[in-house]
Each structure stands twice: as structure tokens, then as C-alpha cells.
Amino acid sequence: xxxxxCLKGALLFLIFFASTTVSVAGELQTIKLPAPDKKGGxxxxxxxxxxxxxxxxxxxxxxxxxxxxxxxxxxxINRPASGKRTAPSAVNxxxxxxxxxxxxxxxxxxxxxxxxEPYMEEDIREHTGRQxxxxxxxxxxxxxxxxxRMKGTDDQQKIFYSAADTGFISQNVYLYCASEGLATVxxxxxxxxxxxxxxxxxxxxxxILTQTVGYPPR
Ligand SMILES: Cc1cc2nc3c(=O)[nH]c(=O)nc-3n(C[C@H](O)[C@H](O)[C@H](O)COP(=O)(O)O)c2cc1C
Numbered sequence: 001x002x003x004x005x006c007l008k009g010a011l012l013f014l015i016f017f018a019s020t021t022v023s024v025a026g027e028l029q030t031i032k033l034p035a036p037d038k039k040g041g042x043x044x045x046x047x048x049x050x051x052x053x054x055x056x057x058x059x060x061x062x063x064x065x066x067x068x069x070x071x072x073x074x075x076x077i078n079r080p081a082s083g084k085r086t087a088p089s090a091v092n093x094x095x096x097x098x099x100x101x102x103x104x105x106x107x108x109x110x111x112x113x114x115x116x117e118p119y120m121e122e123d124i125r126e127h128t129g130r131q132x133x134x135x136x137x138x139x140x141x142x143x144x145x146x147x148x149r150m151k152g153t154d155d156q157q158k159i160f161y162s163a164a165d166t167g168f169i170s171q172n173v174y175l176y177c178a179s180e181g182l183a184t185v186x187x188x189x190x191x192x193x194x195x196x197x198x199x200x201x202x203x204x205x206x207x208i209l210t211q212t213v214g215y216p217p218r
């Protein structure tokens with residue numbers, strides 16, 4: 001009888017331990033990205049010759065170094081003294097935030113720390129576009145404008161400038177992908193209201209475009 005109780009106790013402990021381990025492992029953590037590789041890449045004119053939209057993706061995950069390079073190329077800080085970035089922004093508002101949606105969940109890119117901060121622990125890739133490939137590719141970038149940072153202008157201008165600024169960022173990603181043989185597509189056909197709701201974004205944060213990135217299928 002005692003032996004049976006002991007065994008039962010050990011079993012319960014094991015179940016409890018396993019479940020807590022799983023839930024801890026499931027929590028998103030800050031990812032301090034490796035420094036971007038600024039010496040890599042092919043000559044600009046060759047890259048422009050290769051730049052294209054691709055809509056077929058492998059499910060293969062992108063290594064952290066590649067994610068680091070993509071985000072820095074997109075809108076990283078390239079002049080630390082002034083905090084200015086790899087893409088221009090009207091009035092230097094720097095109003096575009098990049099969220100990264102992956103299988104594990106959603107992260108927010110912090111350019112100052114060059115890190116990914118946990119945002120939500122849910123796979124929302126299917127909401128980042130209406131086309132099936134968004135759920136196949138490992139990464140979908142979500143470009144979100146913070147209208148509060150755009151001081152001294154009206155709503156119409158905010159919409160115009162945040163769209164223009166996102167264009168520069170997404171082109172940087174296109175060029176990096178062309179240089180590295182990655183597949184990418186920028187997406188306007190996304191239910192922005194639905195995505196803003198899924199992400200529980202405050203009303204002054206607006207989804208502008210999304211962009212799928214991954215390896216081409218083998
Ligand atoms: C603002 C914008 C929105 C776009 N939206 C989508 C989209 O929702 N889905 C898609 O498959 N491609 C989308 N594209 C990609 C275009 O279809 C693509 O750039 C165009 O066909 C030209 O092809 P290329 O990029 O290979 O030159 C978009 C491109 C831009 C610039």
C-alpha cells in the first residue's frame with residue numbers, strides 16, 4: 001500500500017513538473033539578436049537586377065543571424081550618434097514599428113537594443129494576408145505606424161507619410177532578400193482592421209503593410 005502511494009506521488013510530481021516545464025518553455029523570451037553582418041551582400045546593381053516578388057516559400061526556419069540582418073536592413077539604426085535609420089522617414093518621425101509574426105508568436109523589433117521583444121504568444125501568420133503562403137513561410141513582418149509620433153500634421157498626411165515610409169522599409173527587405181536568395185512578398189491585401197484586432201493594437205497604431213519572408217521551396 002505504502003509503495004503504491006509512493007509511486008502515485010512520484011507520478012503526480014512528474015506530471016506537475018512536466019507541465020510546468022512545458023509552460024515555461026512555451027513563454028516567449030526577449031531575443032537579443034546577433035550584430036547584423038554589414039560586410040555581407042552582393043553588389044547593389046546585381047541585387048537590383050535580382051529583386052522580385054516570390055509567393056512560394058519553404059517552411060524552413062530562418063536563422064537568428066538572417067533575422068538580425070533582415071531587421072537591421074529594414075529599419076535598423078545605421079548612425080548610432082543620431083539614432084537615424086537604414087530607411088528615411090518623413091520629419092524623422094520614425095513612426096513605423098516592425099512586428100515579427102512566427103510560429104512561436106509575435107515579437108516587436110527594438111532597434112535601439114537590436115532585439116526582439118515578446119508581444120504575444122500566438123501564431124497569427126494566417127491573419128497577415130489573405131494568401132495561403134503567409135502560414136507556410138516562417139516569418140511575416142507587420143509594419144505598424146504609430147500616429148502619435150507624427151506630431152503637427154493631420155490624419156490624411158499621417159496616412160500618406162506612413163505609407164510612403166513603409167515603402168522604403170519594405171524595399172530594403174526586398175533588396176536584402178534579393179542579395180541572399182531569400183523569397184519575399186509585400187502584402188497590401190490584408191484585412192488590416194481584423195489584424196489590428198487580433199494584435200489588440202491601440203487605435204493610434206495602424207497596420208500599413210505586411211511582408212512575408214522565407215526560403216524559396218527546394
Ligand atoms: C503596396 C504593394 C502591395 C502589394 N500587395 C500584394 C499582395 O497583397 N499580394 C501579393 O501577392 N503581392 C502584392 N504585392 C506585390 C506586387 O504584386 C508585385 O510587386 C508586382 O506584381 C510586381 O512584381 P515584382 O515585385 O516581382 O516586380 C504588392 C506590392 C506593393 C508595392
